[in-house]
Amino acid sequence: xxxxxxxxxxxxxxxxxxxxxxxxxxxxxxxxxxxxxxxxxxxxxxxxxxxxxxxxxxxxxxxxxxxxxxxxxxxxxxxxxxxxxxxxxxxxxxxxxxxxxxxxxxxxxxxxxxxxxxxxxxxxxxxxxxxxxxxxxxxxxxxxxxxxxxxxxxxxxxxxxxxxxxxxxxxxxxxxxxxxxxxxxxxxxxxxxxxxxxxxxxxxxxxxxxxxxxxxxxxxxxxxxxxxxxxxxxxxxxxxxxxxxxxxxxx
Ligand SMILES: [Zn+2]
Numbered sequence: 001x002x003x004x005x006x007x008x009x010x011x012x013x014x015x016x017x018x019x020x021x022x023x024x025x026x027x028x029x030x031x032x033x034x035x036x037x038x039x040x041x042x043x044x045x046x047x048x049x050x051x052x053x054x055x056x057x058x059x060x061x062x063x064x065x066x067x068x069x070x071x072x073x074x075x076x077x078x079x080x081x082x083x084x085x086x087x088x089x090x091x092x093x094x095x096x097x098x099x100x101x102x103x104x105x106x107x108x109x110x111x112x113x114x115x116x117x118x119x120x121x122x123x124x125x126x127x128x129x130x131x132x133x134x135x136x137x138x139x140x141x142x143x144x145x146x147x148x149x150x151x152x153x154x155x156x157x158x159x160x161x162x163x164x165x166x167x168x169x170x171x172x173x174x175x176x177x178x179x180x181x182x183x184x185x186x187x188x189x190x191x192x193x194x195x196x197x198x199x200x201x202x203x204x205x206x207x208x209x210x211x212x213x214x215x216x217x218x219x220x221x222x223x224x225x226x227x228x229x230x231x232x233x234x235x236x237x238x239x240x241x242x243x244x245x246x247x248x249x250x251x
Contacts, residue, residue, distance in 0.1 A: 020060065172187075176191060180236075
């Protein structure tokens with residue numbers, strides 16, 4: 001659908017600002033995750049002037065409706081209107097750092113002009129959740145759900161190597177988590193890092209339709225463990241994808 005759009009043409013889309021960087025004296029490049037056009041990098045002219053018509057609407061995590069003008073190299077932001085007032089995001093360190101972790105991951109996960117409306121919806125959803133409630137598991141839950149949506153949900157109920165279902169005794173207890181294997185492991189098969197039974201319960205809640213329950217948890221060693229695993233799993237996925245892309249580009 002994008003092939004028919006040429007330089008000078010206008011198109012409208014909704015997007016979340018992932019990051020911005022300086023272009024010239026008063027201009028910025030703004031990177032959006034849009035609903036219909038995937039990731040879009042566009043120039044916002046005059047945005048660094050105090051009299052900018054965009055005001056503060058083009059800051060990271062802003063959710064905006066944008067009118068773009070197609071350029072030869074970079075598109076131009078012609079208009080931008082706020083969709084959600086996500087200002088609570090900017091007040092409070094917890095919320096801001098959670099929001100930044102989320103937009104940084106989406107920046108790495110998304111491809112320019114490759115529509116991924118599912119990822120866009122998940123991004124808007126998690127930012128709204130963060131704005132409402134800075135639960136310690138917001139980012140971890142988002143990472144696990146994005147990975148699951150990509151077909152990479154971890155195996156949590158049985159040993160990922162031997163298939164032994166978790167039982168009540170120590171022999172069948174799942175005690176480790178290995179990203180290369182893609183899930184939890186029993187004592188006999190264990191590799192990767194140790195995992196607590198409590199962390200596995202929380203991960204099953206996140207991925208098994210009991211997200212609300214998981215988000216109600218207060219900060220604890222268990223929420224920390226789940227967050228560390230989620231971050232490692234996301235990094236693992238991004239590294240593999242980067243390697244796959246570079247192999248693809250070499251051939
Ligand atoms: Zn096993």
